[in-house]
Amino acid sequence: MRVAIIGTGYVGLVSGACLAELGHDVVCVDTHTHKIKLLCAGVIPIYEPGLEKLVKQNMAAGRLRFSTSFADSIPDAEVVFIAVGTPSAVDGSVDLQYLEAAARMIGEQLTDDYVVIANKSTAPVGTTERIAHLVSERRAAVFDVVSNPEFLREGQAIADFLSPARIVVGSSSSRATEVMLRLYAPIDCPKLVMDQKSAELTKYASNVFLATKLSLINEMSHICEELGADIEAVAQGVGLDPRIGKDFLRAGIGWGGSCFPKDVLAMKKLGETLGHPMPIVNAALTMNQLTRHRVIDRLTQELDELVGKTIAVLGIAFKPHTDDTRESAAIEIMRLLRERGVSVRAYDPIAVVHPAHHGFEVVHAATPYAAAQDAHAIIIATEWDEFRALDLALLKRVMLGNVLMDARNLLQPELAQQHGFRYLRIGRKIE
Numbered sequence: 096m097r098v099a100i101i102g103t104g105y106v107g108l109v110s111g112a113c114l115a116e117l118g119h120d121v122v123c124v125d126t127h128t129h130k131i132k133l134l135c136a137g138v139i140p141i142y143e144p145g146l147e148k149l150v151k152q153n154m155a156a157g158r159l160r161f162s163t164s165f166a167d168s169i170p171d172a173e174v175v176f177i178a179v180g181t182p183s184a185v186d187g188s189v190d191l192q193y194l195e196a197a198a199r200m201i202g203e204q205l206t207d208d209y210v211v212i213a214n215k216s217t218a219p220v221g222t223t224e225r226i227a228h229l230v231s232e233r234r235a236a237v238f239d240v241v242s243n244p245e246f247l248r249e250g251q252a253i254a255d256f257l258s259p260a261r262i263v264v265g266s267s268s269s270r271a272t273e274v275m276l277r278l279y280a281p282i283d284c285p286k287l288v289m290d291q292k293s294a295e296l297t298k299y300a301s302n303v304f305l306a307t308k309l310s311l312i313n314e315m316s317h318i319c320e321e322l323g324a325d326i327e328a329v330a331q332g333v334g335l336d337p338r339i340g341k342d343f344l345r346a347g348i349g350w351g352g353s354c355f356p357k358d359v360l361a362m363k364k365l366g367e368t369l370g371h372p373m374p375i376v377n378a379a380l381t382m383n384q385l386t387r388h389r390v391i392d393r394l395t396q397e398l399d400e401l402v403g404k405t406i407a408v409l410g411i412a413f414k415p416h417t418d419d420t421r422e423s424a425a426i427e428i429m430r431l432l433r434e435r436g437v438s439v440r441a442y443d444p445i446a447v448v449h450p451a452h453h454g455f456e457v458v459h460a461a462t463p464y465a466a467a468q469d470a471h472a473i474i475i476a477t478e479w480d481e482f483r484a485l486d487l488a489l490l491k492r493v494m495l496g497n498v499l500m501d502a503r504n505l506l507q508p509e510l511a512q513q514h515g516f517r518y519l520r521i522g523r524k525i526e
Contacts, residue, residue, distance in 0.1 A: 202233025265294025326522020410477020
């Protein structure tokens with residue numbers, strides 16, 4: 096099938112490459128000329144394992160191309176995806192300016208041929224209706240708008256697209272439904288067809304549920320630290336209950352990234368608009384902030400005074416296998432440390448702190464050991480596999496202090512203690 100995707104960000108680029116891999120003829124279109132030039136040259140502007148290879152092999156096969164021309168991309172398409180950013184506005188609602196601009200551009204380019212417009216951008220309930228209205232304002236064409244939310248995990252996006260747990264299609268048109276099911280026919284998974292509003296809400300409900308589950312296990316980890324229980328044993332015991340499941344029960348320093356924070360805020364705002372206080376959503380947000388402050392409190396307890404101290408933070412990205420730093424807990428902890436007069440040095444295999452974006456700068460070290468040089472404490476903030484294999488003897492040797500805060504529970508406590516560390520874990524009592 097002929098497919099056009101508006102937007103070459105994370106969702107658009109992964110979706111385009113994967114749909115081409117399924118055998119469809121895909122063009123990804125974007126207004127950012129420089130980005131399109133890079134993509135045409137085979138340069139991938141984001142880091143996602145396996146994506147560069149997938150893009151290049153489908154470009155070589157003639158199934159994937161990139162363009163800045165809506166006039167050359169949309170008229171021939173059978174399905175036009177919208178995959179543009181929908182960031183949070185200042186009040187927590189969803190900023191739809193990019194999505195609305197995309198809808199207007201689609202309307203300007205439609206022909207008399209039937210087309211399905213599929214929205215992959217996470218957007219409030221009722222957005223498909225808004226898209227249909229904006230398209231119709233530009234042209235009285237024959238089209239349907241469906242909601243087709245994405246469920247891609249950064250670092251595992253290709254597998255999630257090609258082998259998903261489910262595909263959700265929100266459609267009120269049997270004709271549009273048939274087109275979407277034909278598009279996804281090569282993928283063997285449950286395909287749920289529902290109304291557009293239910294599909295839009297499914298995306299938000301999924302992310303809010305997962306964020307809440309993480310907030311709950313982090314809250315339990317704080318109780319474990321006070322009582323002397325082990326959060327990993329608790330999580331295992333809880334996760335084996337099939338009604339709960341083991342995923343998203345790994346305690347840490349809170350959730351971040353491009354989806355959970357803005358989607359939870361959007362649900363909070365929606366509830367307020369509807370007159371519903373959303374107590375569970377609000378609790379998840381509150382707990383997520385408390386989890387970051389808990390790290391600072393424990394370090395203060397260990398070091399007595401943070402002012403003038405040097406602390407190394409290992410990990411900048413919000414999760415491993417990505418360079419995404421949006422709403423990263425590691426960056427929030429760095430900000431809190433700097434506010435308390437701490438000198439911060441950071442190391443990450445891929446990600447960096449951008450002063451213009453994050454509002455502050457830190458010293459970026461070339462290795463974990465360079466970051467730890469003369470540090471009073473170390474925080475392991477991102478779950479990179481590299482940190483599981485740290486040379487603890489070398490790490491301890493280059494430090495001034497001996498506090499190692501393993502905020503991802505990657506190391507063996509006994510081994511860390513044998514090397515002379517005052518070893519702190521998440522969800523274990525401070526001894």
